[in-house]
Amino acid sequence: MKYSHKLSDAIHILAYLVIYQDADLSSKAIAASIESNASVVRNLMSDLRKAGLITTQPGSATTTLSVEPSKITIFDVFRAINMDHDLLHVDPKTNPQCIVGGNIQDALNIYYDDIQQAAFHRMKEITIQNITDDILSRHRAK
Numbered sequence: 856m857k858y859s860h861k862l863s864d865a866i867h868i869l870a871y872l873v874i875y876q877d878a879d880l881s882s883k884a885i886a887a888s889i890e891s892n893a894s895v896v897r898n899l900m901s902d903l904r905k906a907g908l909i910t911t912q913p914g915s916a917t918t919t920l921s922v923e924p925s926k927i928t929i930f931d932v933f934r935a936i937n938m939d940h941d942l943l944h945v946d947p948k949t950n951p952q953c954i955v956g957g958n959i960q961d962a963l964n965i966y967y968d969d970i971q972q973a974a975f976h977r978m979k980e981i982t983i984q985n986i987t988d989d990i991l992s993r994h995r996a997k
Contacts, residue, residue, distance in 0.1 A: 861936045864889055865899045866929065866986060872909065873924050873987045881916035899936060906935030924987060930978035942974055943967040 871885050878884070882893040882900065889896065900918065903909045908927055911918045920927070945963045949956035 859938055861899065861938050862929075862933055864891065864895065865903060865932050865936050866983070868896060868899055868903065869908070869920065869924070869927065869932065869983045870987045870990055872918060872920055873983065874990065876919070879916060880918050884916070902936045903932070906931070908932070908935055920983075923984075925982050925984040927983040928979050929981045929986075930975055932983075933978060942971045 867889050868885055871888055872880060875884075882896040886893040886896045900909060900911060904911050907921055908931065909918055910921045945960045945967065947960065949959055951957040
């Protein structure tokens with residue numbers, strides 16, 4: 856199973872913009888922090904810009920947050936990035952002739968929806984400010 860790191864990387868970008876606001880904010884510098892490709896960073900930044908979370912200047916490494924970090928939630932970032940927005944996925948290909956295979960999708964969909972709603976609720980409580988404060992606290996403790 857392949858996992859997407861888009862949410863983690865998008866949060867990483869926003870935290871980087873907060874912590875290194877007076878440093879090199881080029882996609883290349885941010886990509887070095889993520890250990891990724893600058894084009895991946897630019898694509899995520901495009902999603903974040905379209906969602907109104909950041910402001911960019913074409914040809915200039917002067918990206919800034921458009922919203923205070925205390926007002927940007929993980930849920931906001933999750934919705935901003937271009938990806939499948941379901942946290943859990945039910946296997947759509949099961950044997951309908953089997954008691955389990957014929958009924959598991961409907962059963963799991965109910966539980967998965969409950970889990971997803973609880974996760975979304977918690978994601979709405981955690982802000983980029985919370986995350987950057989945690990990062991800086993961990994850094995100081997080293």
